[in-house]
Structures are given as structure tokens and as C-alpha cells.
Amino acid sequence: MTTRIGVIAMQGDVEEHVIALEKTLAERGALGEVIKIKYRGIVRSCDALVIPGGESTTIGRLMQRENILSEIKTAVEEREIPILGTCAGLVLLAREGDDEVAKTGQPLLGLMDVKVKRNAFGRQRESFETLLKMNIFEEPFPAVFIRAPSITHVAEHVEVLATFDEHVVATQQENILALAFHPELTEDRRIHHYFLDLV
Ligand code: GLN
Numbered sequence: 001m002t003t004r005i006g007v008i009a010m011q012g013d014v015e016e017h018v019i020a021l022e023k024t025l026a027e028r029g030a031l032g033e034v035i036k037i038k039y040r041g042i043v044r045s046c047d048a049l050v051i052p053g054g055e056s057t058t059i060g061r062l063m064q065r066e067n068i069l070s071e072i073k074t075a076v077e078e079r080e081i082p083i084l085g086t087c088a089g090l091v092l093l094a095r096e097g098d099d100e101v102a103k104t105g106q107p108l109l110g111l112m113d114v115k116v117k118r119n120a121f122g123r124q125r126e127s128f129e130t131l132l133k134m135n136i137f138e139e140p141f142p143a144v145f146i147r148a149p150s151i152t153h154v155a156e157h158v159e160v161l162a163t164f165d166e167h168v169v170a171t172q173q174e175n176i177l178a179l180a181f182h183p184e185l186t187e188d189r190r191i192h193h194y195f196l197d198l199v
Contacts, residue, residue, distance in 0.1 A: 006046035009036035010062035012054020051089030113155035120150035
């Protein structure tokens, strides 16, 4: 079976995810293809989706303009395909945002029952890398944070996969995986493998 993984390609680090996913498929010896989604009508043929990091306001508005928000919701809610959101992608997956999100009126997919705070780490810690303990791996994960959001509220059925400095930074709700950091920016592909295991 060929797995078709769609990367939402409105803005942000699309290419990095495409490369990481292609390398992950090759490492698994799995038949698959990674496609970039810029227009409506493609999501329905995908077996898994990724929303990259970037600017969540921009990505959200472009997804709305292209009318693919509802396509993504249908694919995840009705076909239960796995979806991974990193950084801005996490913001877009959330059920609820902070005041900044409300102010900009950016559309959210609302697929994961968490509340997010944009740019939660402040100026001093705008970008940093840390070895993050995650409860799905034995060894810590090299996590790159860039103007990262944090998760400020987690519903009961959402599993916390990692915290950093008392911020929740990774969660999973069934097939939905949300990370405040960027696994596509390192050569450590354990998260991409973990994600493809869900397919
Ligand atoms: N600060 C960005 C946002 O909230 C996210 C940054 C990122 O994806 N690296 O949209």
C-alpha cells in the first residue's frame, strides 16, 4: 500500500517537513509519497497530514481562503487520519487560543482539545534548543523552539507527551499530534517515525 502524506503548503517550513518525511519513509522501506497541499481537493486523497511551523495567522487565513479548513476537519474527524501540527501547526490544531489569537481573529481547526498561548516563551527565549524528555522515547529529543507557543489547558482525554519549564509543549489526542517545537529541523526522525506509526 502506498501511503500518501500531505503537507499543508501555505507558508512556513514546508520543505523541511517534506524532506524529513521522505527520509523517514525511505528508512522504513515503506512505499509512500509526500505531496504539498496548496489547493482544495487534495486532502481527501491523503492518509496523513502535516501542518508545519510558520506564522499561524498567515497559514490559517490562506487555508480559509482556499477553503481547506473544512476538508481537513472532515478527514480527521470522519476518516480519522493522523495529523501532525508543529509550532504554528499546533496553534491551528487547538480548540481555543489566547487573547492574541482572539484579537487577530485567526481561524483555528479546533481538532485538539487544548488551549494555546502564542509566543509563550517571551523575548529572552524566542529561539532555543533543548534536550527534551518525552514520555514516548527513552532518550531525550533535541527540540528546537522558535517563537513557540505553549499549551495552557489540556482536556482530560488529551495526553501530555512533554513539558518544558512547566509549559506543556507536546500533546496527543488519539491520531492528532501537536508539538510546540520543530522536529523537522533536526536529523532526529523519531517523531516522524512515531507519526507514521499512527498511519
Ligand atoms: N509564533 C508563531 C505563531 O504563533 C509560530 C512560530 C513557529 O511556527 N515557529 O504563529
